[in-house]
Amino acid sequence: MSESWHQLPPLPALSGSRGEESAAYDRGAILRSRGVLLRTFSVPERLGGLGLLVAAGAAVWPTLTERTGGALPCPLRTLTGVPCPACGLTTAAIALVRGEAGAAFGANPVIFGLAALAVAAGPLVALRATGVLKPPRPFSPAQRRRTGWLCGLLAVASWLFQLHRLGVSRSF
Amino acid sequence: MTYPPNNDPYGQNPPPQPYGAPQQPYGAPQPPYGAPQQPYGGPPPGQYGGQPPYGAPGYGTAPASAYASWIQRVGAYLIDGFVMAPFYILGVAIGRSTDSATGVTSVNAFFFISYLIGLVVFGYNRWFQAGKTGQSWGKKALGIRLVSEQTGQPIGAGMAFLRDLAHFVDGVICYVGYLFPLWDAKKQTLADKIVKTLVVS
Numbered sequence: 001m002s003e004s005w006h007q008l009p010p011l012p013a014l015s016g017s018r019g020e021e022s023a024a025y026d027r028g029a030i031l032r033s034r035g036v037l038l039r040t041f042s043v044p045e046r047l048g049g050l051g052l053l054v055a056a057g058a059a060v061w062p063t064l065t066e067r068t069g070g071a072l073p074c075p076l077r078t079l080t081g082v083p084c085p086a087c088g089l090t091t092a093a094i095a096l097v098r099g100e101a102g103a104a105f106g107a108n109p110v111i112f113g114l115a116a117l118a119v120a121a122g123p124l125v126a127l128r129a130t131g132v133l134k135p136p137r138p139f140s141p142a143q144r145r146r147t148g149w150l151c152g153l154l155a156v157a158s159w160l161f162q163l164h165r166l167g168v169s170r171s172f
Numbered sequence: 173m174t175y176p177p178n179n180d181p182y183g184q185n186p187p188p189q190p191y192g193a194p195q196q197p198y199g200a201p202q203p204p205y206g207a208p209q210q211p212y213g214g215p216p217p218g219q220y221g222g223q224p225p226y227g228a229p230g231y232g233t234a235p236a237s238a239y240a241s242w243i244q245r246v247g248a249y250l251i252d253g254f255v256m257a258p259f260y261i262l263g264v265a266i267g268r269s270t271d272s273a274t275g276v277t278s279v280n281a282f283f284f285i286s287y288l289i290g291l292v293v294f295g296y297n298r299w300f301q302a303g304k305t306g307q308s309w310g311k312k313a314l315g316i317r318l319v320s321e322q323t324g325q326p327i328g329a330g331m332a333f334l335r336d337l338a339h340f341v342d343g344v345i346c347y348v349g350y351l352f353p354l355w356d357a358k359k360q361t362l363a364d365k366i367v368k369t370l371v372v373s
Contacts, residue, residue, distance in 0.1 A: 043354065046354045047354060050354060076344050076346070086348050089346065144357070
């Protein structure tokens with residue numbers, strides 16, 4: 001990758017000593033240009049936040065679709081007839097916020113992973129903010145690679161589930 | 173892809189060797205000739221050599237950039253979308269008429285004109301404005317910028333248009349491509365990866 005325009009890491013805007021800056025990085029913090037020390041959220045925290053947004057959306061989504069007649073179809077399935085690994089997540093999310101766990105599992109079990117992160121995100125952020133837990137540290141390249149492979153396998157498993165659920169596998 | 177990315181400009185990673193860190197003790201074994209001198213993730217040799225130290229005059233006011241967060245990008249996208257809303261509402265309000273005899277609703281020329289104006293405004297904002305300055309109105313409101321991954325400069329109207337076309341890839345997989353900034357090392361969508369762009373704050 002040729003990235004010639006940025007040969008240096010971001011320059012801190014705070015005028016603190018290099019030691020403070022290094023310690024801030026070690027605490028998992030980032031230095032922002034407005035002089036405010038902020039911590040960057042970890043990927044599970046971000047996904048948990050997304051899960052909360054999805055839960056809020058799923059709570060109002062049926063009302064919205066009933067009034068407007070709108071929907072959120074899978075573009076891949078609409079175009080080709082083949083579902084994608086994320087198919088069924090809207091149905092699953094709506095079912096889960098209604099407490100219908102069986103229906104949610106039947107639509108797309110991945111929603112339970114998102115729900116787990118959504119439930120964990122709040123306490124995790126709170127425990128880290130209060131210093132009970134250490135702030136998150138970036139994954140090493142190896143950890144990141146491993147997680148990427150795991151997520152890839154999860155996507156393949158989810159895709160097979162959707163192909164089976166929507167009967168595509170039986171047509172071959 | 174490696175993480176952190178090589179020469180990552182906006183990465184929020186610990187610097188490889190802070191000042192004041194323990195130095196190699198005297199008498200410690202030296203690396204053999206020919207061994208790699210540069211540890212993984214460290215800056216290229218001489219990179220810091222010509223730079224004034226941190227805290228020196230000038231650095232205190234230097235803008236520190238970071239990748240824009242997913243939520244900032246969503247906010248900017250929504251604002252850019254809402255820009256078209258008045259034209260669509262106008263189109264629906266004055267561009268439809270109902271035949272009194274049959275009761276059938278049809279659209280007239282105002283409907284298409286309103287939609288066309290909406291599309292022109294969208295194109296000006298998302299492609300011309302964002303391509304020329306790096307900031308559509310939504311990005312400007314959220315304080316983020318669209319830049320080329322290679323040059324750090326705005327990408328131009330043509331590339332901004334192509335980037336929006338490439339968003340098809342983000343959408344076709346149940347919109348999961350739009351979620352990529354949540355976990356991607358450079359917080360890029362798939363469209364960003366295709367046209368090699370970054371959104372920075």
